[in-house]
Structures are given as structure tokens and as C-alpha cells.
Amino acid sequence: MARAQRELHLNIGLNTTGYIEPAWRHGATRLEDINDPNFYLEIARLAHQGRFDALFLSDHPALRTGANTRPFHTIDPLILLTHLAAQVPDIGLVATMSTTYNSPYNLARRAQSVDVMSGGRLIVNMVSSFNPDVAANFGAEPLPPRKARYDRANEFLDVVKQLWTSWTPGAKPAPDGQFWEASTGAPIDFKGEYFSIKGPLNVPVSPQRHPVIAQAGGSESGIAFAARHGEIIYANVLSRQAGQAFRAKLNAKAVEFGRDPAEILLVPGLVPFVADTREEALRLHERLHGAANEEELLAQFLRQFGLDPARIDPDKVLTAEEVMPDPEQGGALGFLLGMVELLRHEELTPRQAIRRSAGHHRAVIGTPEEVAEAIIDLWQDGTVDGYTVQPPRIREDTQIFVEKVIPILQSRGVFRDAYRSGETIRERYGLTAV
Amino acid sequence: MARAQRELHLNIGLNTTGYIEPAWRHGATRLEDINDPNFYLEIARLAHQGRFDALFLSDHPALRTGANTRPFHTIDPLILLTHLAAQVPDIGLVATMSTTYNSPYNLARRAQSVDVMSGGRLIVNMVSSFNPDVAANFGAEPLPPRKARYDRANEFLDVVKQLWTSWTPGAKPAPDGQFWEASTGAPIDFKGEYFSIKGPLNVPVSPQRHPVIAQAGGSESGIAFAARHGEIIYANVLSRQAGQAFRAKLNAKAVEFGRDPAEILLVPGLVPFVADTREEALRLHERLHGAANEEELLAQFLRQFGLDPARIDPDKVLTAEEVMPDPEQGGALGFLLGMVELLRHEELTPRQAIRRSAGHHRAVIGTPEEVAEAIIDLWQDGTVDGYTVQPPRIREDTQIFVEKVIPILQSRGVFRDAYRSGETIRERYGLTAV
Incomplete structure (x- = not known):
């Protein structure tokens, strides 16, 4: 990874009302907005004005219909991002896709099509899916166990990468x-445990040859997958120590796979709560979680980890063991491990811990200056390479971030003032050509 | 189907160099154009200027690499059409997709996403795939037999329609x-022979509730599928008599399925060869097929049907039996039946027959006036509802058609001068709301 100067990278989450579920109550986004192409175009233009590296869309192919929910994954990410890329230049596109519920040829073709159409701006965020509601949309079979999902995911990426360059x-x-010279398209004749695919792909290499590969999982299987295939890692890193421990584990695995760890960038989630004063920002943090005050936020936090608020002293140190999830559980294990890792490396009371994460990602709460400092802090020493900013309220918090935080990052000389014309997202991230 | 006045409908094919394989030699389209988004944008804008109903993309998820070929199916149709729809208003979008090599949930979601993003402009052209090269990109299993493919296709559409309105x-x-009121999304709990899908879809109904359904197959299974699910039929109809026979068969089947035949529109392929004089147009027709003269075109035609040019008198009537394909063959049976149906209803010599079809679709050869007359002819008495124009050379023949033929159709009062603002493609086709 040869570049003159290390750059801060910032993606921005674009899902429906914003990252924090109850925050919509304090924002202007309404049901009619979340499937409106012009709504997303407005946010994408704002993100472009903020010079973000890329727009990020998480995804599950299922509609959650529980009480107190709001739809969070609707329009297909590749379709929405294609629509936006046709109208907004420069900015990269991160589309989340399942390796469990797609066929490699179709996924390779669609992703490469977007990469060609957008001039090399696509990042695919590969997930193995963990939700039984998703499984039920793809047949009578239950979700495969985690190991089988990751085995398939690894082979899936092996074959997809071959197709992309075929x-x-x-x-x-x-x-x-x-x-044309027809032999410029060559069969891959892939025969693996899960897939048998002839090829070649009927979409050519893109301006960056093929999409950049992002990965999110923080479980052991997830880290192994990241080390083997990932280039951009969207994990949840809640502290310097946890980040460095994660990085060390990832690097060791990457070396095992014969990869240069410098080719793997850490761009964890970050949820900003920005206001003119720190006090206001703390109240905003509570309010956007649907809590009237700190005590309600505390109770909410403890319940999330299966702890009884009546039996826990909010001012006594919480241990990692107390928040440890069952490793056999079916959910997104990596996500739940963020708090475990934080508490392994720092002594924190629940009252302190609640201010460190939001929706499992790193919470940063304060004035624009404080938030900018917090972002620079873990980036400066290389703990992270940047962040995937997840605005609690899609419209309002993107606007505040672009208008108040980005200019500080720019004035400190750590974040770009302008896009470099025609660069691919692989070039922007300083990754070596594939 | 209640509308004040019957309208002529015209789609236009948009695949790479144009419909006729060797025609690229007489056009300006080059290899670097066929994966260039701006190239397609230019054609789409030309089509919009011509007030076409919709852009049409046929598809196979495989790269043909034989000698004397050119890539004909590259960028994923939904991705390319989304890219174009974001920049070109009004015009509809026909995307071809396989029911054999997709999962219903993913296909339903992607298509509905495009329909939502485009304001209700999508038509899905459902095909069951017939190409062993395609099968080899989706596993070790050979292509299922035609009946199994159509059985699956029928159930596929049943479940997809339920998802689209869930x-x-x-x-x-x-x-x-x-x-939101979460119960506005309701599980479909579909359990069929091929699919088990819970739902609901996580994309809402579109401005036209869901995409219009097109279908192409002309085999018996294809006609049954069209009668059950199709709204726009892209068949190959080479004469009035053949068209009326096809229509009668389709209508009878539709009634069996309890459908109103008036809800099924016939928009067959049409390949125009337009020049200032009829003589020039005949020479263009030969040249674009890579034939130096009529004799070469004749020989090419006979070989296509497995006939020996040395043993056939080009001026003696050719019978339907002589061009009958083996019904057990694996290819696109319906396509090959077009010539059979033509010869069943008209006495034609090979020298006459070669001027009636191009790439299995109806060829119209002549001056702009003659081509316009030929289009109006079969439309006026209701044999067809319009055509899917397949320009032999994508750029040149689209331009000639838009500049010379469309104005004649407009001046005769059979084709629109302008789009009606905000109308969905379902409304444009005069189909009843679903």
C-alpha cells in the first residue's frame, strides 16, 4: 500500500430513517420518504458535499414487522446505489449482499455491472446472513450453521473473484x-465443494478490475473470512485497546493466508451525537434512544445484554463476562462481542459504558470539535483507517456532520477538501491494484 | 381494457451492437462502446426523442465466445436500465430475467426496487432459459427439460406476484x-412444489403496484405460460395469418385460465431495413446479413434451416414441413416456429421467404413510408398491438427509425407525439390496474 500520506476514510450509512431505531421520532423522515428515490438523492448529494469516501447500505432480504420497529432494509442496495451513482459523481458505493442467499454467477455479474456503470466505485460488503426471517424467504431449510455459512462464503468469494477477472x-x-478476440473471455471451470461454475462472466473487468471487498463479521469465522478476502473491514471497535487487539488478530490471520495486512483497512462503525455543547449532546444521545434521561438509557442498555437493571449497580465496574453472549447463539455474534472487547480492555461502569456504544458501534458524543477529535484520535496512531459514520437520524445528523464536523477534519488537514477526478474507490482507499 | 382510442405500441431493442450479428461491420459501434454507460445513454435519449414505449433488453447470463460472434448480453439488464432510468424520464424498461436461474424472493425484490425507483416503468420479460452455457454457470446440473422449466416458471410467477403485493x-x-403500521406487510406463507417462501417482500408496491409481465416463448409450454401470466407478448409473428392463428390459440388458453384476452397485448419483434429507395433497402438487408447479394442471402437462409442450398430451388414453394425443427431439441423452440407458421399460412418461395424474417423476427424492408405502412398494416386490424423494434445496427438504425419512420407514424395519427406526464408503463399499455 504505497501512498504519500495516510488519509482518513469516512463512509456514511444511508439506511431509511437512520441508524438508531427510535431516533426517527426526533427527525423529519417519514414513511413516504424511505422508498422515495429523491429522498436518497438528497442525502447522497449532501454526502458528496461532505466528500465522504462512500455511501454504505447494510441489508437483510426480509421485512421486519415487529412492534416499535421501522423498516430498515427496503430497496435492493445495488439498485438504489446504481440509481444514485447515475446522478451523483465521485462518491463510492458500499452494497451489502448475502453469500448464503445468492448464486455466485448472478451476484458477480450484478456487482461487476454496477462497478462498470459507476466507473469503478463499488465496494461489496459480503455477509453470510444470520436471520431466520431471511432463511424463510429462501426455502423451507433453516439457516445453515455459522461454520457452513462461512465455508460457503469463502468458496463463494474464491469463485466470484475468478469470474470478475475472466x-x-x-x-x-x-x-x-x-x-473482438473471443479468447479474452476464458472459462474458469471452477469445481469446489459448494459451486461448479464454467464462466467466463459476461461482464468485463471494470475500471478498478473488480469491486473492493468489505466484510463486517467479528466472530472467529468472520475474522478468518475477513483475513482471507476482506479489504475494508466494517467491524465494531469501541476503544483503542479493543481495536488494536482486533487488528493484531486480523493481521496474524492475514499473514497465514499469505496476505499483506496493510491491504486490509479498518473502517468501523461510528455513531455521532453532535450538539453545540457536551451537555446538549448527552441529552440528544438519550433522547434519540427513546430515553427521557440517563437512568432510562442505563436500564435500556442493561436489558440489551440480558441484565436486570434492578440488580446491577450502575456505578460499579461491569465485567466482560457479564455481557458475554452465548457463542452458540444464532444472531450476529460479532456485533455483540464489541462490548465484551471494550470491557476486557477498560474498566468501565455501566454509566460509563452506555456512552461508548450505540447500536453496537462506537458512539461519539459532544461538540463538533470533540467529535472531530475523537475521530482523529484512533485514526492518528493507526488503530483504525477511518469510520463508517452511521447517523442516528439520516437527514438531520448527516447534515450536522457535513456542516459542522467535516470542516474541522478538513481544517486539521486529515480529510480531503475535494475528490480526485476519475479515481476509483480502490484508488481512494489506497489499495493495491488487483 | 378500457381506453378511448387504440394506440400503437413500440419498444426498442438495446442490446450491444444491434440485433443482426454481422451488421456491426457496417456500423460505428465498437467493442469499447458495448460496456460504456454513456453509449447506452445516447441510444436511450434517442429512443426517448422517438417516444418509444420502452427500452428492451434481451438476456442470457453467459458470454458466447464462438468465432464470428460479438457479445450480445453483457451488463445486467436491471442494472443498465436503472442507470438509464435515472437519467431519462418517461420511457419504459423491459428487463429479461430467467425463472430457472433466480430465486423468487431476490428477483421479486430487485424488480420491484427498479419499479419503485423508476416511478412504475418496469416490464419484466420472464424466460425459462434454454442455453446449456447458461446452465453451466449455475452448477453441475444440466438444463432441466422444457416442461420442468415451465412448471417452475409458472409457480415462480405465482409466488413473485404474491410477494409484489405483500x-x-x-x-x-x-x-x-x-x-408505521407493521401489518401493512403480511407474510404470504407460500408453499408450492418448487418454492417455500414466507414473505412479506421488503419492497413496497410501486406506483403501478408491480411490474408488467412480458413473455416471449412460442412453444406450447411458452404459450400456456403467456396465457397464464403474460401481459405483453414478444413473440415472432411473420404474417397476418400467422399472427391471427397465434392470437386465437393464446386467447383460448387465456380464457381457460379465467383471464380476459384483451389484457394480453401482442408486441412481436420487428427488424427494420430502411433506406431512401426499396432497391437500396434490399441491398442493405443483404449487406447487414453479411451477404454480398441475394444469392448469398438465400444460401445463408437455407443453411439456417438445415437445408442444402445446392438441392433447393429458390423459386419453388417451400413447405412448412421442410423448415420444421425437431420439437425435442433443446433450443429456443418458439423462435424457430415463426418460419413454420409463416409457410403454413402463405405459399412462399425461399426467394420470397428470405425477405420476411431477420433473426427469426418479422423483417420490414423499404422506404420510411413502406416501413411505416407495414407497421400500421398488421396493427390496424388488431393482429398485433405494436412491435418491439430490433434495429439491425443499434446506433444507425435507431437513428434512421426515429428520424424517418416515427414522424410518418405520428403524422398518420397512430403514434404519440409526446409522453403523458407521470404515467406508468401499465397505463401507457392500457392494461387494467392490478
């Missing part, structure tokens, strides 16, 4: 009287 | 303090 139209000139 | 966000107001 047709290079310009590799040889067309013979006389022919439209 | 979430109507505006159906009930949100309860106090809630973002």
Missing part, C-alpha cells in the same frame, strides 16, 4: 474482420 | 407513536 476485452486486439 | 405501506395509518 473477461478482459482489451487484452488482445480483434483479429481482422472480427468484432 | 406490503402496501399506505394501506393503514400508523398507530400513535409508531413509525
